[in-house]
Amino acid sequence: MDITKRFDRLLGIYFYLQSKPLVKAQDLADKYEVSLRTIYRDIKSLEQAGIPISGEAGYGYSLMNTYKIQPMNFTxxxxxxxxxxxxxxxxxxxxxxxxxxxxxxxxxxxxxxxxxxxxxxxxxSKVLINKQKNFLNENVPAALAMLFESMVKKKQIHLTYKSVESNLQERNIEVVGVYQEGQFWYFLAYCHLRKEVRQFRLDRIEHIRLTDLRYTQSLKPLHEYLEEQKKAEVIISVRILVKKSIARYLHWERQYYGFVREVEKGDSVEMHFQTSNLEHFARWFLMFSDESIILEPEELKLKVKSVLEGALKNLK
Known part of the structure; x- marks a missing residue:
């Protein structure tokens, strides 16, 4: 057994326990890539060393809230x-x-x-990250902070929100969770106007305020709603053949359109995708359609054709 490695893990577990109110053994096993049995032994070793840990296997562990030691120096x-x-x-x-x-x-x-x-x-001084336009809501600079505050205090938020059709709507919501995907921040919330959990985008908030109204719903964890959404989506397999000369330019965006894998075919690359929105995919495909072929599905060809016909009509 690597004694140094185990000592580092025991120390890491201690600080992890100190940073959270409750820690599950499975979370520790995943974090340190060891078995549950190893974590149980580590917890027992910490207890034998005099560290007051409460809890049990299958529920979770926590330190007595009055127990603290000075933090170690950072490496x-x-x-x-x-x-x-x-x-x-x-x-x-x-x-x-x-x-x-x-x-x-x-x-x-x-x-x-x-x-x-x-x-x-x-x-x-040597790190520069360019902020992307519309990534955040610059007109409502406290929006993200207020969403977090709402979840902690379990208080409803009143929103003035711009829909996809650019209509302004006022609604009270109970925030489930916040997540970042692609180019935007999103959040799921129970909407009292629609009487269901809906998805919202941060940059579409026109006005936001925290109310004194308490949450009324028993909300599930964010990941459960996201998993349900994913299961409800109708996933369509797409295959396209792209010339190698243009394929390298697709690497920057293809993950946003459900990229799965690619296979070289002579002077071309066959790319496989899983998408739930053929309309969205068709409009992206048009950017490099002069150097590409749609292998499947036939429905995607019809979507691309429809968009092109609309474009030609507008040009006339």
Whole structure:
């Protein structure tokens, strides 16, 4: 047995327990890539070392809330991650959440060794991430922060929301969870107007405020709703043949259209996709259709033909 590796894992488990109110053994097993039996032995070892752990197998573990020790110094690699993390969060979070994160990071940087502070400052000047237009809602800079606050306080949010048809609608919602996919932030919420859980996009919020109304629904975890949505989708297999000279340009976007795999066929590449929206796929395909062939399905050919006929009509 690698004693050093086990010691590092025991120490990691301790700090993981200190960072969360409740930790499941399976989560620890997944994190450290070991068996559940190994985690049970590790927990027992920590208890024998005098660390007050409550809970049991099958439920979860937690530390007594009054038990704390001073944090260890950050390693050089951990310290350097702060510089990159701040740049990323400035890109992925809206203005208010970004400010909160930056303030928290300043406090964490304050405990770094002087040499690590110099390295982090030097790295920050060498990392640039360009914020994409419409990725966040710049007109409502506190939107993301308010969604998080709503979930923590279990209080409803009042939205003025722009639909796909650009109609403004007011509605009260109970937020299930927030997730980022492709070019946008999305959130699922129970909508009191529609009486069901609906998907919303952050950049379509026109106005948002936290109300004093409590949640009324028993909401499931976010991942369960997303899994249900995925199961309900009608998935269509697509195969296209793309010239190698143009295929390399598809790498940047193809994952957003359900890319599965590719196979070289002479001077071309056969690409396989799984999509639930042929209309969406057809319009993307048109960008390189002069160098590509649709192998299947026939319905996709009809979609592309329909879009082209509409375009030609408009040109006339």
């Amino acid at each position: 050089e690699q951990e310290a350097l991650s702060f510089g990159v993390a701040e740049k990323l969060m400035q890109h992925y979070l809206d203005k208010e959440m970004g400010t909160h994160f930056s303030n928290a990071l300043v406090k964490m940087k304050s405990v770094l060794r002087f040499s690590d502070k110099e390295n982090v400052a030097d790295l920050e």
